[in-house]
Amino acid sequence: xxxxxxxxxxxxxxxxxxxxxxxxxxxxxxxxxxxxxxxxxxxxxxxxxxxxxxxxxxxxxxxxxxxxxxxxxxxxxxxxxxxxxxxxxxxxxxxxxxxxxxxxxxxxxxxxxxxxxxxxxxxxxxxxxxxxxxxxxxxxxxxxxxxxxxxxxxxxxxxxxxxxxxxxxxxxxxxxxxxxxxxxxxxxxxxxxxxxxxxxxxxxxxxxxxxxxxxxxxxxxxxxxxxxxxxxxxxxxxxxxxxxxxxxxxxxxxxxxxxxxxxxxxxxxxxxxxxxxxxxxxxxxxxxxxxxxxxxxxxxxxxxxxxxxxxxxxxxxxxxxxxx
Amino acid sequence: xxxxxxxxxxxxxxxxxxxxxxxxxxxxxxxxxxxxxxxxxxxxxxxxxxxxxxxxxxxxxxxxxxxxxxxxxxxxxxxxxxxxxxxxxxxxxxxxxxxxxxxxxxxxxxxxxxxxxxxxxxxxxxxxxxxxxxxxxxxxxxxxxxxxxxxxxxxxxxxxxxxxxxxxxxxxxxxxxxxxxxxxxxxxxxxxxxxxxxxxxxxxxxxxxxxxxxxxxxxxxxxxxxxxxxxxxxxxxxxxxxxxxxxxxxxxx
Numbered sequence: 001x002x003x004x005x006x007x008x009x010x011x012x013x014x015x016x017x018x019x020x021x022x023x024x025x026x027x028x029x030x031x032x033x034x035x036x037x038x039x040x041x042x043x044x045x046x047x048x049x050x051x052x053x054x055x056x057x058x059x060x061x062x063x064x065x066x067x068x069x070x071x072x073x074x075x076x077x078x079x080x081x082x083x084x085x086x087x088x089x090x091x092x093x094x095x096x097x098x099x100x101x102x103x104x105x106x107x108x109x110x111x112x113x114x115x116x117x118x119x120x121x122x123x124x125x126x127x128x129x130x131x132x133x134x135x136x137x138x139x140x141x142x143x144x145x146x147x148x149x150x151x152x153x154x155x156x157x158x159x160x161x162x163x164x165x166x167x168x169x170x171x172x173x174x175x176x177x178x179x180x181x182x183x184x185x186x187x188x189x190x191x192x193x194x195x196x197x198x199x200x201x202x203x204x205x206x207x208x209x210x211x212x213x214x215x216x217x218x219x220x221x222x223x224x225x226x227x228x229x230x231x232x233x234x235x236x237x238x239x240x241x242x243x244x245x246x247x248x249x250x251x252x253x254x255x256x257x258x259x260x261x262x263x264x265x266x267x268x269x270x271x272x273x274x275x276x277x278x279x280x281x282x283x284x285x286x287x288x289x290x291x292x293x294x295x296x297x298x299x300x301x302x303x304x305x306x307x308x309x310x311x312x313x314x315x316x317x318x319x320x321x322x323x324x
Numbered sequence: 325x326x327x328x329x330x331x332x333x334x335x336x337x338x339x340x341x342x343x344x345x346x347x348x349x350x351x352x353x354x355x356x357x358x359x360x361x362x363x364x365x366x367x368x369x370x371x372x373x374x375x376x377x378x379x380x381x382x383x384x385x386x387x388x389x390x391x392x393x394x395x396x397x398x399x400x401x402x403x404x405x406x407x408x409x410x411x412x413x414x415x416x417x418x419x420x421x422x423x424x425x426x427x428x429x430x431x432x433x434x435x436x437x438x439x440x441x442x443x444x445x446x447x448x449x450x451x452x453x454x455x456x457x458x459x460x461x462x463x464x465x466x467x468x469x470x471x472x473x474x475x476x477x478x479x480x481x482x483x484x485x486x487x488x489x490x491x492x493x494x495x496x497x498x499x500x501x502x503x504x505x506x507x508x509x510x511x512x513x514x515x516x517x518x519x520x521x522x523x524x525x526x527x528x529x530x531x532x533x534x535x536x537x538x539x540x541x542x543x544x545x546x547x548x549x550x551x552x553x554x555x556x557x558x559x560x561x562x563x564x565x566x567x568x569x570x571x572x573x574x575x576x577x
Contacts, residue, residue: 012485072489073483073489075461075462075463076460098447099484100463100464100482100483100484103439103447103451103463103464104451104461104462104463104464105451106448106451107416107420107448107449107450107451107452107455108451108452108454108455108461110452111420111452111455111456112455116417116540116541117416117417117448117452118446118541119416119446119447119448120445120446120447132544135445136445136549137350137443137444137445137546138335138338138341138442138443138445139442139443139445140445141548142341142546142547142548142549143546143547143548143549144343144350144543144544144545144546144547145543145544145545145546145547146541146542146543146544147541147542147544148540148541149539149540149541149542150417150538150539150540150541151540188460188493188494188497189460189461189462189491189492189493189494189497190491190492191489191490191491192478192490192491192492193489193490194483194487194488194489194490195480195487195488195489195490196486196487197486197487197488199486208577209573209577233573241503242503244505245503245504245505245507246505246507247505251486257484257485258464258482258484258485258486258502259485259486260485260486261485265576265577266573266576266577276445286576287572287573287575287576289569289572289573290555296548298549300554300555300557301549301554301555302554302555303554303555304554304555304556304572305555305556305557305558305568305569305572306555306556306557306558307557307558307565307569308557309562309565313562314562314565314566316562317562317563317565317566318566318569318570320563320566321563321566321567321569321570322570
C-alpha cells in the first residue's frame, strides 16, 4: 500500500513558481495510478491569495503553515516546518524542485525523517508501488536509471522545466492549517540582511536575442568576438556561471538559477556545456542554437539546432552572415 | 577556528561506464582524477579562515587509496592535516554517514563542503552531514567571516534570482561553498612535492562503527542521453552552417 504524495510548493510575491505546477502535474498522475491523495504544502507568512489560487489546482489537499517567522526564507525554520508537517501527514513520497530550496532543505528533511532522497531527477515513473527515476551524472554527459528501495518517505527533487505543465481537471481541495512548534530563542541561525545584486542597469531578460558565452570559449578575449555577433544581430551578451565567476563578464549578464532566467526569441549558446542550473533558466527560449566542439555536451539536448564545431570558425562566419 | 573541509576526487572524463550486478555503483575508467571544483573553493575559504582565526584545517575525503591526490592538493594549499575515510561508496547517503562519523571524532568548529560533485551531481552530501551531526547549515555560500559575536560566523549565501542573504550561524556549523569570483590558486610543483611527503591518516568504515550497509537506491542502468537529443545538427563548412543558422533566426524574428 502506497501512502499519500506531498508536493513542497515554492512561491514568490504571492505567485506559485512554475516548478510547483510541474510537480503537481506529475504528483497527480502518480496519485491516480496508486489511488492515493495528492497534497500541496504551502509555507509562508501571508498565504491567503496563494491558497485561493491553488484550491482547484488538482491537489486533494492543501496543507498550510502560516507564521510571521516564515516571512523571509529561513532554512532552519523551513526545515523544521516541513519536517513537522511530514511527521504528522506521513507521506510515502515527497516531491520538490531541484532548486535552492530543494538543495538546502531537501537533504536535511530526508535525514530528519529517516527517509530516502534522490536529487536532480529529470524523469520519474511508478514501478508497481515503488519509483524509478532518471538523473544526470558525470557533468550531465550520462544518465542513470535508479530504483528507490530505501525507507519511506521517498524524497525526490526534480529539475525545473523538464516535466510538462499539464492542465488538470479542477477539484476542490480541502485546506488544512498545520500548527507548527517553533521556539525562536533556540534558533542557531539568524538572517542579518537580504541583498539584491546590483546589475548596473543591465537587463538581459528583455533582450530578444542573446549571444551567450560559456567556459568553452576558452579565454576572455573571445568575449569581444561574441559581442560583435550580438551587435550584428541587435542582441545582448549573456553568459554562464563560470564566465561570470572568472570575471570575463559582469554578473548582470549571467543566466542561471542563481542569476537571471531568460526567454528570448533566440538564444545562441557558445561553448556552454549545459549544466542543469543554466539550462533551467533558458530552456523556454524560442529558438536555442548551441555551438560546442563536444558532441556529447548536454546543451544539445535542449537546443533546437546544434553546430558541433570550433567557435573561432563558426562565430566569424555568423558575424559575416548577420552583417550581410 | 578549527575547520574540516570535505573534498572529493572526481574524474576529469570517463570511459566505459557500466553498472555491476550489485547495482550499487557505476564502474568506469577515469581519464584523470581532479579535485571537485566547488571543493577547491571550499578548501581555499577554509584554509584562509582558519589562518585568520588562529585555527587548524583538516582536509577530509572518503574514497579508496587512488583518490589520495586530492588530500595532497589540500596539504599543498596549506591544510594542516589530511584524513581519508577508506571506503568505496557511491550513494550520497552512505558517503554522508561515513563523513559525519569521521567528523564526529575530530575537534572542529566549522565544516565546509562544496555545493555539488561533478560526478554524482546530487548536491546532497553536505547538508546531510550537517543534519546527521545536528549542525546549523547554509547552502551556496560565497563568503565566510568570523561573526561579530563569539562562537559565530557571518556568511553570505545565494538565494537565486540575483539575491543573496547574509546570515549569522552559531558554531559549530556546516556550510556548502559555491564557486565564486576569487579563483582558487594553483599549488606550485615544489609545494606539491613537499605535500606528497606529508602523512595522510586513514580510518576505515569498521573503525567508524559501520558494518555492511543496505542500499537505499539501486542503480539499474547508465546510458548516453544524446540518442534522445532534440537538436537538429547543422553540418557543412562554417559558411554553410552560418547561412542555415541565420535563416533559422530570421524565421522567428
